[in-house]
Amino acid sequence: MQNFDVFFYYSFSCSILLTYGIGLEKAFFDSRPDSRFIARAPGILAEMILSVVAVYLLDTRVLFHPDFRVLVPMSTVFVCALVQTLVSLVNPSGMRDISTGERIFYFGTVFLAVSEGGSLPDALIIAVASVIAFYCASILLFSVRQRIASATVPVDWKGAPLILASMGLLAIVMHSADISWWIQEVYR
Amino acid sequence: MKKITVVFLFALCPLIPVSARFAYGLILAVAMCWYLVAGILVRELVKRLDIGATGPTIELVSLALSATAFYLALSAYSPVNSVSLGLYIFITAFSYLILLGIDTFSPDDAVAVPLLQVVPVLLFFSALREILGFGTISLPVPDGLRLIEILPGFSGYGLGFWGTTGGALILLSFLAWTIKYLHRRIATFRRNL
Numbered sequence: 001m002q003n004f005d006v007f008f009y010y011s012f013s014c015s016i017l018l019t020y021g022i023g024l025e026k027a028f029f030d031s032r033p034d035s036r037f038i039a040r041a042p043g044i045l046a047e048m049i050l051s052v053v054a055v056y057l058l059d060t061r062v063l064f065h066p067d068f069r070v071l072v073p074m075s076t077v078f079v080c081a082l083v084q085t086l087v088s089l090v091n092p093s094g095m096r097d098i099s100t101g102e103r104i105f106y107f108g109t110v111f112l113a114v115s116e117g118g119s120l121p122d123a124l125i126i127a128v129a130s131v132i133a134f135y136c137a138s139i140l141l142f143s144v145r146q147r148i149a150s151a152t153v154p155v156d157w158k159g160a161p162l163i164l165a166s167m168g169l170l171a172i173v174m175h176s177a178d179i180s181w182w183i184q185e186v187y188r
Numbered sequence: 189m190k191k192i193t194v195v196f197l198f199a200l201c202p203l204i205p206v207s208a209r210f211a212y213g214l215i216l217a218v219a220m221c222w223y224l225v226a227g228i229l230v231r232e233l234v235k236r237l238d239i240g241a242t243g244p245t246i247e248l249v250s251l252a253l254s255a256t257a258f259y260l261a262l263s264a265y266s267p268v269n270s271v272s273l274g275l276y277i278f279i280t281a282f283s284y285l286i287l288l289g290i291d292t293f294s295p296d297d298a299v300a301v302p303l304l305q306v307v308p309v310l311l312f313f314s315a316l317r318e319i320l321g322f323g324t325i326s327l328p329v330p331d332g333l334r335l336i337e338i339l340p341g342f343s344g345y346g347l348g349f350w351g352t353t354g355g356a357l358i359l360l361s362f363l364a365w366t367i368k369y370l371h372r373r374i375a376t377f378r379r380n381l
Contacts, residue, residue, distance in 0.1 A: 019205060019353065020279070021205040021206075021279070021353075024204060070256050070260065073253075073255060073256050073259075073278055077249055077251075078245075081245050081248060103285070104282040107282060108275075108279055111275065115275065156365055156368045156369045156372060157365060159368075160364045161361045161362075161364040161365040161368060162361070163361075164357050165357070168353075168360075169354065171352070171357055175354070
């Protein structure tokens with residue numbers, strides 16, 4: 001139940017996208033009609049899981065003991081870049097067009113999962129929940145974009161302004177789980 | 189026009205969660221400027237060493253190192269603020285990467301203009317959010333934040349909603365709309381001249 005609680009919390013109530021702002025710009029650009037964000041999902045998930053395991057073990061077994069905590073950000077970036085290179089060797093076609101936005105989402109998620117996860121399973125759950133939160137938001141924004149394309153909206157509202165407003169409403173909806181009495185009842 | 193909107197969007201990542209307070213916006217703006225100075229130095233070094241394909245990775249690790257240096261300096265000045273911002277110091281470093289177009293790894297593409305546009309946007313947006321959301325303006329001090337009351341009696345009529353993520357995104361959408369609207373009106377006016 002506790003694992004489910006952590007998963008739900010990082011997928012919706014405290015999603016990486018809307019609470020920490022990690023991957024916001026990626027969700028914005030990936031929700032465009034011509035994007036390949038669904039095709040990239042297995043690669044991102046594989047990178048994420050491998051990196052979280054590697055960074056968590058490196059941090060807890062090596063860097064925390066002699067208290068080399070200042071090296072954690074550099075080692076995280078280094079390990080993530082290494083894992084990304086390894087995954088790109090296994091699947092070169094899927095990894096050709098990695099954007100900077102995706103790197104930020106990837107590095108940021110690994111960094112957050114390792115720093116907030118109390119144990120390795122917790123860190124893995126946070127990473128997976130973050131990827132799910134990102135994909136949920138991207139799919140919802142994709143639908144919003146489709147509705148906007150076929151709707152009659154004032155020209156100045158088309159594009160970025162309306163998508164930003166939609167993201168704002170999405171943030172309110174995601175956080176509503178925290179204050180909904182029926183969810184509290186379910187947990188009780 | 190597209191450039192300005194894109195700068196807005198690129199700045200989203202650090203803007204949204206922490207820009208509810210002007211003090212945090214100010215610290216992140218200083219961090220951005222520090223990354224720019226450190227980034228130019230590292231880029232110059234990498235260029236001179238001519239190390240080819242490993243260059244971007246070295247730049248990334250150097251950026252993480254400069255973020256750590258900034259974090260340590262902030263911890264020494266104000267431990268409370270360093271704890272509050274923590275992760276965002278590093279997230280800002282990644283946003284800096286987007287703004288500088290570092291992944292093309294060509295010194296010719298390293299244009300500092302978007303970064304210099306984001307700094308005033310970050311400061312303006314965080315000040316606006318704090319005034320609308322809390323009725324105050326905060327400044328970073330060693331003990332945390334020093335609050336200066338701008339709207340007296342805010343707790344009676346103020347709307348804290350603008351301090352939340354949802355409020356910030358909706359506020360940003362109004363700003364993006366205003367820019368788009370003004371740009372269109374100015375373009376129409378110039379055409380009619």
